[in-house]
Amino acid sequence: TQLLEQSPQFLSIQEGENLTVYCNSSSVFSSLQWYRQEPGEGPVLLVTVVTGGEVKKLKRLTFQFGDARKDSSLHITAAQPGDTGLYLCAGPGGTSYGKLTFGQGTILTVHP
Amino acid sequence: EAQVTQNPRYLITVTGKKLTVTCSQNMNHEYMSWYRQDPGLGLRQIYYSMNVEVTDKGDVPEGYKVSRKEKRNFPLILESPSPNQTSLYFCASSRTASSGNTIYFGEGSWLTVV
Numbered sequence: 001t002q003l004l005e006q007s008p009q010f011l012s013i014q015e016g017e018n019l020t021v022y023c024n025s026s027s028v029f030s031s032l033q034w035y036r037q038e039p040g041e042g043p044v045l046l047v048t049v050v051t052g053g054e055v056k057k058l059k060r061l062t063f064q065f066g067d068a069r070k071d072s073s074l075h076i077t078a079a080q081p082g083d084t085g086l087y088l089c090a091g092p093g094g095t096s097y098g099k100l101t102f103g104q105g106t107i108l109t110v111h112p
Numbered sequence: 113e114a115q116v117t118q119n120p121r122y123l124i125t126v127t128g129k130k131l132t133v134t135c136s137q138n139m140n141h142e143y144m145s146w147y148r149q150d151p152g153l154g155l156r157q158i159y160y161s162m163n164v165e166v167t168d169k170g171d172v173p174e175g176y177k178v179s180r181k182e183k184r185n186f187p188l189i190l191e192s193p194s195p196n197q198t199s200l201y202f203c204a205s206s207r208t209a210s211s212g213n214t215i216y217f218g219e220g221s222w223l224t225v226v
Binding site for chain 2: 006009030031033040041042043044045048050088090091092093098099100101102103104105
């Protein structure tokens, strides 16, 4: 099984600050996805990155896929309380088609 | 509305009493999957199904069974639940298993085994 390590595990910041969440692996991934999960709900897909070096923007969120396709980052600019939630990265879990592996998640709290 | 529906949402049961968590999707998706979510461990895949009558083990299949007799349904069966299966369970579906497809998750089922 290919492993994904996320850091930090917890992040508590004030509204307006910037932050970056990292998702790292020793394995190469064909693609990586980022999800956000709010309490009492299932994860919701934010973005999929498939090309090494790719950068995708979603309003104040910027996602980057590493050149070697072993890591990804999520950067949030001017965080708002509505960004509070659990952020998860995920990727195909190895040689078995259909397996999906998730990072441990980053719990983000943005204080007003 | 595109939906993945799980039932029950909340369940407290006793050790050894068989239970089934149902999952249904209305998007005609081929791929369905079950995950459990535990603090500090993220989501771990239990079983997945590429299509009707095709199922395979994920990373943590021990103690669970699944079946896929119809495209829309993918029930998770705990034949003899134990306290270490206390967890939050998610069912998910996507058009196919290809990476890059959007995966839709249900709202989750909280299971407590005492």
